[in-house]
Amino acid sequence: MIPPAFDYHAPKTVGEALGLLGTLGSDAKLLAGGHSLLPMMKLRFAQPAHLIDLNRIPELRGICLDDTVSGDEVVIGAMTVENALIASPLLQARLPLLSEAAKLIADPQVRNRGTIGGDIAHGDPANDHPALAIAIGATFTLQGPGGTRQVAAEDFFQGTYLTALADDEILVAIRAPAFAAGTGWAYEKLKRKTGDWATAGAAVVLRLTAGTVSHVRIALTNVAPAALRATAAEQALLGQPLNDTTIRAAAAAAMAACDPAADLRGDVDYKTAMAGQMVQRAIRAAAARAH
Numbered sequence: 001m002i003p004p005a006f007d008y009h010a011p012k013t014v015g016e017a018l019g020l021l022g023t024l025g026s027d028a029k030l031l032a033g034g035h036s037l038l039p040m041m042k043l044r045f046a047q048p049a050h051l052i053d054l055n056r057i058p059e060l061r062g063i064c065l066d067d068t069v070s071g072d073e074v075v076i077g078a079m080t081v082e083n084a085l086i087a088s089p090l091l092q093a094r095l096p097l098l099s100e101a102a103k104l105i106a107d108p109q110v111r112n113r114g115t116i117g118g119d120i121a122h123g124d125p126a127n128d129h130p131a132l133a134i135a136i137g138a139t140f141t142l143q144g145p146g147g148t149r150q151v152a153a154e155d156f157f158q159g160t161y162l163t164a165l166a167d168d169e170i171l172v173a174i175r176a177p178a179f180a181a182g183t184g185w186a187y188e189k190l191k192r193k194t195g196d197w198a199t200a201g202a203a204v205v206l207r208l209t210a211g212t213v214s215h216v217r218i219a220l221t222n223v224a225p226a227a228l229r230a231t232a233a234e235q236a237l238l239g240q241p242l243n244d245t246t247i248r249a250a251a252a253a254a255m256a257a258c259d260p261a262a263d264l265r266g267d268v269d270y271k272t273a274m275a276g277q278m279v280q281r282a283i284r285a286a287a288a289r290a291h
C-alpha cells in the first residue's frame with residue numbers, strides 16, 4: 001500500500017528541525033526509522049502533509065557517559081538505532097539491560113533503522129523501550145522552542161499513543177544512571193514468534209543488601225493502555241528476602257495493576273496471567289545476576 005503524498009524536509013540540526021516543526025505545525029510529523037510511522041501512513045491512520053526527517057542530524061545519534069553528574073549517567077541520542085544499542089560496549093558494561101533487551105525487539109532489518117527515540121515517542125504500549133526506560137529510571141530530554149526539559153519515563157507515557165511530548169517538541173536524548181555494581185536486571189518477554197511484539201513483558205532492576213531487596217523497579221509491557229510501573233509489586237519486595245512467597249506476592253500485585261486489551265495475542269485473563277509469569281521470571285533472573 002502506498003502512503004498519501006507528503007512534502008519531505010531533511011534538516012541538518014535540531015534547531016532547523018524545531019524551526020520547521022514550528023512553521024508547519026500539526027501538518028508535520030517527525031520521521032525517525034519509519035517502522036511505526038510509515039505503516040500508519042499506509043493505513044491512513046496518519047496523513048501528515050510534511051515529513052521532517054531526523055536522520056541527517058548527527059547530534060541526535062550516539063551513546064556516551066556523562067561523568068559530570070553525581071554517579072555516572074548514560075546518555076543515548078534519540079536517533080540511535082536498536083542495533084547500535086546491541087553493539088555498544090558502553091551499554092554492555094554500564095546498562096546491559098538495554099543492549100540485551102534490544103535483541104528481543106522486532107528483527108535485524110527493523111533494528112537497523114528503528115530508533116530508541118521513535119520507539120519511545122510513538123507511545124505504543126506494545127513497544128519494549130517504554131517499560132525498559134521506566135525500569136532503569138530514565139529521564140527523557142525534550143527540546144522545544146523555549147529550550148529543553150527533562151521528563152521522567154514513568155511520567156511520560158500517558159495512554160495509548162499519548163505521551164508528554166508537545167507538538168512542537170523533539171525527544172533528543174534518553175538519560176539513565178549507569179547500573180551500580182551488583183545490580184541485577186532482566187527483561188522477560190513472551191511473544192508468539194520471533195520478531196513479534198510482547199503478549200506480556202516485564203523489566204526488573206534490583207539490588208540486594210544483606211539478603212534483602214534494597215532497590216527494585218518493575219515495569220510491564222503491553223498489559224495496560226501505557227507502559228506500567230508496578231509500584232505495588234515493588235513494595236511487596238522492598239526490605240524482603242527473595243523467596244517463592246515474596247516473588248509470588250510481587251507477581252500478584254503486578255497482575256492486580258494490569259488492564260490489558262484483548263486482541264489476537266490473547267484475552268484479558270490470559271495476558272494478565274502471563275504478566276504475572278513474566279514478573280516472576282524476571283525477578284528470578286535479575287536476582288541471579290545481583291551480587
Ligand SMILES: Cc1cc2nc3c(=O)[nH]c(=O)nc-3n(C[C@H](O)[C@H](O)[C@H](O)COP(=O)(O)OP(=O)(O)OC[C@H]3O[C@@H](n4cnc5c(N)ncnc54)[C@H](O)[C@@H]3O)c2cc1C
Nearest residue numbers: 030032033034035036037106114115118119121127128171
Ligand atoms: C515487523 C515489526 C516488528 C516490530 N516489533 C517490535 C517489538 O517487538 N518491540 C518494539 O518495541 N517495537 C517493535 N516494532 C516497532 C519498531 O521498534 C519501530 O521502529 C518503533 O516503534 C518506532 O521507531 P522508529 O525509529 O521507526 O520511529 P518512526 O516510525 O519514524 O516514528 C514513530 C513516531 O514517533 C515520532 N518520533 C520519532 N522520533 C521522534 C523524536 N526523536 N522526537 C519526537 N517524536 C519522534 C514520529 O513522528 C512518529 O509519530 C516493530 C516494527 C515492525 C515493523
